[in-house]
Amino acid sequence: VxxxxxxxxxxxxxxxxxxxxxxxxxxxxxxxxxxxxxxxxxxxxxxxxxxxxxxxxxxxxxxxxxxxxxxxxxxxxxxxxxxxxxxxxxxxxxxxxxxxxxxxxxxxxxxxxxxxxxxxDLWVNNGTVSGPEGGNVSIDCFYSDKLKDTEKKWCRSGDLHSCQSEHGMHPSQHAQLHLSDAGRGCFTVTLVGLQREDAGWYWCMAAGIQVPVHLNVTAAPTTPNCTVFPELTSLPTPSASTSLLTSEILETSARVTSVEPRSTSSLISDKPTSPTTTGSPESKLTTWSTFPLAILTIHPSVAPSVKNSLHIWLGVLVTGGILLTAATVAALVWRQQMQCSRTHMTEDRMESAMHTVSKHQTHEHKTQDM
Structure with a gap:
């Protein structure tokens, strides 16, 4: 040294x-x-x-x-x-x-x-407090009735000129400091916007009595970044009056009527369009399927969700198909085994019957010889 x-x-x-x-x-x-x-x-x-x-x-x-x-x-x-x-x-x-x-x-x-x-006369419940960087922390300094009318101060331990009171506040270089004393036996100190430099020792002080408090400033919690999906250019952008996901249901009439074909671009619209009928009554033929047709207008921001849903449904269908195929194969195998079992049983019975007949014939031959 x-x-x-x-x-x-x-x-x-x-x-x-x-x-x-x-x-x-x-x-x-x-x-x-x-x-x-x-x-x-x-x-x-x-x-x-x-x-x-x-x-x-x-x-x-x-x-x-x-x-x-x-x-x-x-x-x-x-x-x-x-x-x-x-x-x-x-x-x-x-x-x-x-x-x-x-x-x-x-x-x-x-x-x-x-x-x-x-x-x-002066005390704290916990001599060590912690708060995240950028966050807030509050410390309650309790005092007895003897110190009710005494000025309370909050000091940075080690800095002789850092003491502040509720009525003598001055700007801080780091976290914002708020002091409040309602005269009910508790003097509250709040530090807003904590920084790493705020960590260290502090004092609650009143009437020459000090109570040390150690402040720990922890690392700020990290927020994971969200993945931004690219905009889809194959679908038209909906107007402000439309929602993110709209559905237009087009149904054919209950009567057999002819519907004028429209292009795909005309089907995707904000308002439903009634089908039109052309031609003479003798030539009224249905040019569209009689099943309802759902036209979806999908906003680019929800398109990935729809795509994921399609993948899920596709997986469910494939899994269902596999299970159905396995069940069918199992049923066929079981049926084949049952048929084989029945065939064996029939053959056994026939063999037994033939054996019985043979014994009877032998017995008859012996009787005739005698």
Whole structure:
């Protein structure tokens, strides 16, 4: 680690390390306290200690698996997490960076932790919230009646000039910030249009008490691209008054009449056309089929669906034909087997009868010989 000069150490000690001033937590709960440092301390050793004075503080040790210290150089923050809080955990804690060297004191800052059996004066339900990039997220900061008339603020942890209140808003470089306090024990913070740069630590603050909140900004959900089918040029484009799919039913008259043939282009129209009769009564012959004829005008945007439907129906017909053929073959095989079985039975009976007749004839011959 590159050593720091005394002047740099003094300035860093004044402006290069900061955390919350006071926190209140309920017993048996868990808290995470962030401590921010300047990028010049990225490679230095960070530690937490506990004591009323700096010279008497003792480094925090995890003897029961309730404490953990995490350094995140990417966020320039070192955190102290404490679980299953007890009354004996209350006191002053110091966040410090080891500088080392002659006449170079360690850089440190401190906070006061209060542990109460009652509901804290300021708290949040969840110390970690998440929102998608481009989306919105809301954080509810709850407060007691003691802080009802106190100004509430929302601060970007690590930025000493970022604190904003409901009556002291100023534009943000990233997500839009909305603050609302109805005086009912809940101070709501809403961030609109989240960006990746908005991720990090924040504070709810009132009367010198801060509650840290960590915001995670996740990747925006992706929307799959829709496949655009090409326009069909073989069919005419319908007018604005027609729907996407229209049907024109042309039926011949119940009487045998002659219908004047029309071209295919004249059949596809917006209005039905009545059939015409030509020729003498003696020569009235039906030139069209007597079955109803449906002429479809299909909009290009729905043509693929119609095509898919035709493919489905074709598949159903082919499958039905295969099944019908298989059933027919099975029936023929079964019929052939039945005929063979009957033939065998008849032959067996005839053979048995002939055998019986032969026995009778033999018996008669023997009788005659005697």
């Amino acid at each position: 590159k050593p720091l000069s005394p002047v740099t150490t003094f300035l860093a000690g004044s402006f290069g390390l900061w955390t919350v001033d006071k926190m209140t937590a309920r017993s048996s709960s868990s808290i995470t306290i962030p401590c921010h440092y300047h990028r010049m301390f990225r490679e230095h050793v960070k530690f937490w200690c506990r004591g009323k004075l700096w010279h008497t503080c003792v480094p925090v040790r995890d003897s029961q698996g309730r404490l953990s210290i995490t350094d995140s150089p990417a966020e320039l923050v070192v955190t102290l997490t404490m679980s299953n809080l007890q009354s004996r955990d209350a006191g002053r804690y110091w966040c410090a960076i080891k500088i080392g060297g002659f006449m170079k004191a360690d850089v440190r800052t401190s906070l006061e932790l209060l542990v109460t059996k009652d509901t804290p």
